[in-house]
Amino acid sequence: MGGRERRPALYAPDRLFQRACAPSPVSTLGEAATQALHLVTGADPRLIAITLLSLRVSFAAVLIASAIGFPLGATVAVSRFPGRHTLVVVLNALMGLPPVVVGLLVYLLLSRAGPLGAMGLLFTPTAMIVAQAILVTPIVAALSRQVVEDAWIEYREQLRSLGETRFGAALTLLWDLRFSLVTIILAGFGRAAGEVGAVIIVGGNIDGVTRVMTTAIALETSKGDLPLALGLGGILLTIVLVLNAAASVVKDLAQQRYG
Amino acid sequence: MSGSPTVPVPRKLLPLQLQDVVFSVAGRRIIDGVTLVLESGARTVIVGPNGAGKSVLLRLCHGLLQPTSGTIRWNAPEKPGSPRRQAMVFQRPVLLRRSALSNVAYALRVAGVPREQREPRAREALRSVGLDALAGHPARVLSGGEQQRLALARVWALRPELLFLDEPTASLDPGATQEIERVIGALHAAGTKIVMVTHNLGQARRLGDEVVFLHQGQALERAPADRFFLRPESAEAAQFLKGQLPW
Numbered sequence: 001m002g003g004r005e006r007r008p009a010l011y012a013p014d015r016l017f018q019r020a021c022a023p024s025p026v027s028t029l030g031e032a033a034t035q036a037l038h039l040v041t042g043a044d045p046r047l048i049a050i051t052l053l054s055l056r057v058s059f060a061a062v063l064i065a066s067a068i069g070f071p072l073g074a075t076v077a078v079s080r081f082p083g084r085h086t087l088v089v090v091l092n093a094l095m096g097l098p099p100v101v102v103g104l105l106v107y108l109l110l111s112r113a114g115p116l117g118a119m120g121l122l123f124t125p126t127a128m129i130v131a132q133a134i135l136v137t138p139i140v141a142a143l144s145r146q147v148v149e150d151a152w153i154e155y156r157e158q159l160r161s162l163g164e165t166r167f168g169a170a171l172t173l174l175w176d177l178r179f180s181l182v183t184i185i186l187a188g189f190g191r192a193a194g195e196v197g198a199v200i201i202v203g204g205n206i207d208g209v210t211r212v213m214t215t216a217i218a219l220e221t222s223k224g225d226l227p228l229a230l231g232l233g234g235i236l237l238t239i240v241l242v243l244n245a246a247a248s249v250v251k252d253l254a255q256q257r258y259g
Numbered sequence: 260m261s262g263s264p265t266v267p268v269p270r271k272l273l274p275l276q277l278q279d280v281v282f283s284v285a286g287r288r289i290i291d292g293v294t295l296v297l298e299s300g301a302r303t304v305i306v307g308p309n310g311a312g313k314s315v316l317l318r319l320c321h322g323l324l325q326p327t328s329g330t331i332r333w334n335a336p337e338k339p340g341s342p343r344r345q346a347m348v349f350q351r352p353v354l355l356r357r358s359a360l361s362n363v364a365y366a367l368r369v370a371g372v373p374r375e376q377r378e379p380r381a382r383e384a385l386r387s388v389g390l391d392a393l394a395g396h397p398a399r400v401l402s403g404g405e406q407q408r409l410a411l412a413r414v415w416a417l418r419p420e421l422l423f424l425d426e427p428t429a430s431l432d433p434g435a436t437q438e439i440e441r442v443i444g445a446l447h448a449a450g451t452k453i454v455m456v457t458h459n460l461g462q463a464r465r466l467g468d469e470v471v472f473l474h475q476g477q478a479l480e481r482a483p484a485d486r487f488f489l490r491p492e493s494a495e496a497a498q499f500l501k502g503q504l505p506w
Binding site: 178 | 352398413
């Protein structure tokens with residue numbers, strides 16, 4: 001060889017590859033899972049803090065989204081006005097809003113130079129709630145529009161006969177369909193609790209302040225702390241599963257009772 | 260000016276005048292030039308073969324449909340936004356997912372009845388249709404006959420001047436039908452004008468003071484019930500009464 005040493009692999013992709021291949025304290029999924037279980041059962045305070053913040057942010061976001069989305073969707077469902085069809089298409093399309101784009105827009109709004117910069121909300125849980133509420137509102141509005149519109153066909157004549165106003169009819173239908181709306185709330189919650197793009201941009205993933213389950217999973221995985229990431233992933237899955245199971249039981253019981 | 264305070268007495272809704280009313284869908288005339296006056300008092304039964312436009316005529320009168328042409332004029336029209344003074348009972352009642360009692364109370368709320376009066380009035384209405392024992396039951400799990408009685412209790416509580424009924428017993432058994440007819444009779448006795456669509460001729464005989472015979476969207480005949488059933492004037496009505504299709 002011409003006396004020149006082979007260059008060591010300095011390029012990041014190679015290093016990452018080597019790190020992933022190298023034997024490490026956590027070399028297998030099984031070991032990581034075991035450690036994750038210890039973290040969960042041992043009620044690791046980091047884990048608990050992150051989980052509680054996640055729940056707080058996502059529940060608040062879903063609450064705001066429901067307060068706006070349900071009346072909006074129901075009103076569109078029972079109304080006829082020019083441009084309604086376009087609005088429905090837009091509403092449906094907004095269900096697929098990319099979280100990073102919403103994150104970016106909220107970031108621009110809340111950043112120091114932005115129109116709402118003076119409120120100092122960037123990198124706070126409030127900013128994360130705002131971003132997630134924006135993501136979830138179209139889901140709640142579009143899905144409730146569909147559900148209420150289907151029911152409106154059945155109820156329209158009766159409610160108009162009684163002299164109910166459009167908006168009154170929208171609220172009446174929402175209450176009458178309350179058990180079906182639980183599913184919509186869950187869809188919204190799933191979206192909020194599962195997204196990472198928006199909260200990482202507007203929250204900044206600050207340890208102990210704005211770190212939630214999804215951002216922590218993303219961070220810990222890239223750092224190689226697989227047990228914490230797995231533990232959080234397990235908790236996230238369990239929460240979503242338990243909520244859905246509970247909602248399903250409530251819905252079934254209610255439907256048996258109220259028909 | 261007299262010394263006594265003037266209490267505004269609302270003018271009566273009826274008579275209702277239909278003048279050359281046409282309702283067409285995609286060029287087809289469902290209602291084809293109906294001219295008719297509905298006065299208060301007598302129970303009016305609208306009969307006719309399937310597809311004659313009976314239900315559509317009722318919906319036009321009740322304001323659920325707008326005529327394509329012609330006019331529908333009330334003696335004193337309801338003001339938009341104020342409580343309705345007329346009601347309608349449909350073939351299949353639409354009840355809310357609440358108790359029987361709150362279904363009636365809901366109708367009272369929409370009609371602008373003050374909160375504290377709603378429950379007593381709703382209970383009284385349920386008693387009048389024999390549903391007081393089921394007041395707390397969810398409305399949607401009641402039987403078909405009970406659901407229709409609940410729909411009538413809702414009307415009863417509202418005390419409308421005018422009640423439209425669109426084949427209210429079409430899907431009920433004889434026992435339930437009898438009960439519904441009793442309630443309709445009681446409503447009439449309490450002063451509500453009854454306008455009912457039925458294709459049950461026995462029911463038309465039992466409940467009708469006068470008959471409007473509708474055929475292919477046209478009101479071919481209007482007569483006191485006894486005369487209509489004995490000596491119908493039009494050939495179509497005669498054939499309809501004989502249980503034959505007029506073609």
